[in-house]
Amino acid sequence: MRGLGVLAVMMSGTVLSGCMSGLDLFSDSKVDTSLRTSTVSNGNTERLTDEITVRNAVSSADLARTGGNAIPWANSASGSAGVISSIAENQDRSGRTCxxxxxxxxxxxxxxxxxxxxxxxxxxxxxxLAFDRQG
Structure with a gap:
């Protein structure tokens, strides 16, 4: 019986030693900080896709048909959405339609x-040309 107890302790020690081999408690090695991952999305990409979505909604709006009504937009890539409450068409100094x-x-x-x-x-x-947050 006593032999089985010693054998059980030895087997447990052997099995559990695999769980501790990755701790490397006494090593002088340092963490490699040169590696980077892309698991977090780039906020600039989301901002740019939102700007493109709004630009497309503004530029494609038929102002004669909307009659000043709000125009909803949604960006499936970023999950953002909004409502364009006003659009005013004019000519800039160089004669472009804006x-x-x-x-x-x-x-x-x-x-x-x-x-x-x-x-x-x-x-x-x-x-x-401009997309500025207010407030």
Whole structure:
């Protein structure tokens, strides 16, 4: 019987030693900080996709048909959404067609108000020139 108890303790020690082999308690090795992971999404990418989504909503709005009504937008890539409450079309100094707008942005960081400006470039593509958080 006593032999079985000693054998059980030895087997437990052998099995559990594998659990402790990764602790490396007495090593002088340092942590390698040169490695980086991309597990956390880049906030700039989300911001840019939101700006593109708003630019597209503002530039594609048919102002004659909307009649000043609010225009909702949503970005499935970031989870953000909002409502464009006003769009005013005008010409800038160089004669480009521009649209100034006011929108909300509902995101995981909360709700914020933004003003912005988008203008049509020479190639016919709309460019977002301003997208500024208010308050």
């Amino acid at each position: 649209r100034d707008f006011v929108t909300t942005k509902h995101s995981y960081q909360g709700i914020a108000n933004f003003t912005g400006r988008t203008c049509m470039g020479n190639s016919g593509e709309w460019m977002l």
